[in-house]
Amino acid sequence: MAYLELKNVSKAYGTGKDRVEVLKDINLTIEEGEFVAIVGFTGSGKTTLINLINGLEFPDEGEVLLQGKPITGPGPDRGVVFQNYSLLPWLTVAQNIKLAIDEVYPSASKKEKKEMIEKYVGMVHLSHAIDKLPSELSGGMRQRVSVARALAMNPKMLLMDEPLSALDALTRGTLQEEIVNIWGEDRKTCLLITNDVDEGIVMADRIIPLNPGPEATLGPNFKVDLARPRVIAEINKNDTYKHLRNEILEYLIAVGASRSGQKTTQYELPDLKPVMPGRIKWGLRKKKEKLEYF
Numbered sequence: 121m122a123y124l125e126l127k128n129v130s131k132a133y134g135t136g137k138d139r140v141e142v143l144k145d146i147n148l149t150i151e152e153g154e155f156v157a158i159v160g161f162t163g164s165g166k167t168t169l170i171n172l173i174n175g176l177e178f179p180d181e182g183e184v185l186l187q188g189k190p191i192t193g194p195g196p197d198r199g200v201v202f203q204n205y206s207l208l209p210w211l212t213v214a215q216n217i218k219l220a221i222d223e224v225y226p227s228a229s230k231k232e233k234k235e236m237i238e239k240y241v242g243m244v245h246l247s248h249a250i251d252k253l254p255s256e257l258s259g260g261m262r263q264r265v266s267v268a269r270a271l272a273m274n275p276k277m278l279l280m281d282e283p284l285s286a287l288d289a290l291t292r293g294t295l296q297e298e299i300v301n302i303w304g305e306d307r308k309t310c311l312l313i314t315n316d317v318d319e320g321i322v323m324a325d326r327i328i329p330l331n332p333g334p335e336a337t338l339g340p341n342f343k344v345d346l347a348r349p350r351v352i353a354e355i356n357k358n359d360t361y362k363h364l365r366n367e368i369l370e371y372l373i374a375v376g377a378s379r380s381g382q383k384t385t386q387y388e389l390p391d392l393k394p395v396m397p398g399r400i401k402w403g404l405r406k407k408k409e410k411l412e413y414f
């Protein structure tokens with residue numbers, strides 16, 4: 121049985137003329153221990169998708185099943201890392217993590233809780249900052265706390281909603297590596313939402329584009345057949361990587377172009393720069409349009 125399954129899921133917001141059909145007929149299966157990345161266009165419904173899995177939203181049609189059972193709300197089996205850290209600013213790193221531990225292990229002793237806090241803070245290399253307030257930390261450090269807090273709940277599944285998009289490239293790379301290492305240690309099932317194709321390739325087993333909305337659907341699966349650890353500076357030279365990256369890029373450009381004729385929304389492509397522009401099939405695109413993409 122799949123760990124997570126979305127069957128023909130559709131979700132809309134609003135009523136009457138304000139009704140927006142955000143997701144349409146989403147089918148997704150994630151196996152236990154798998155790391156899947158959804159790469160989506162801005163405003164396509166990525167957060168809506170995560171919220172459906174987290175149990176903060178419910179589908180209008182279809183089913184969201186976790187180990188075969190419908191999701192009825194948030195639970196400690198799913199830890200979420202948001203884009204904006206969502207730490208309580210008046211609590212220290214340790215206290216922010218303790219909140220999560222109190223929730224999941226209410227009967228643990230003080231000593232056990234202290235050990236857990238130290239373990240997860242150590243995992244994200246923040247032991248030196250354990251008593252600091254979020255305002256005393258950099259963006260990357262705050263995001264590490266957010267990851268540690270999600271891990272401290274020892275969830276079976278880690279849901280990450282563009283967790284690294286606000287960070288600079290260097291911090292982003294380091295955190296990508298840390299998250300993958302942690303995933304590698306106990307193989308939690310991971311779903312990463314990102315607008316960065318490279319991030320997906322470096323981290324995930326499988327990449328699935330979320331096509332532009334309204335009525336966003338999932339695109340084909342792109343299997344990432346690259347050995348781990350994947351270091352971007354090294355896999356840059358790898359032909360499998362280049363081919364995969366360009367395949368995904370071609371798909372996203374084609375699907376973005378097919379939607380850009382529609383008046384309703386301005387689509388912003390996910391974060392991409394081609395490695396081998398010569399390989400891309402441009403179809404009937406004009407020279408001027410090609411330049412606009414890159």
Ligand SMILES: Nc1ncnc2c1ncn2[C@@H]1O[C@H](COP(=O)(O)OP(=O)(O)OP(=O)(O)O)[C@@H](O)[C@H]1O
Nearest residue numbers: 133134140142160161162163164165166167168169
């Ligand atoms: N609670 C809500 N009520 C009404 N409309 C909503 C609600 N939440 C999201 N939407 C709309 O649904 C669409 C998809 O939003 P969502 O946040 O899921 O997209 P996203 O891909 O995560 O966006 P971004 O790339 O900006 O993070 C948007 O048009 C948004 O305005």
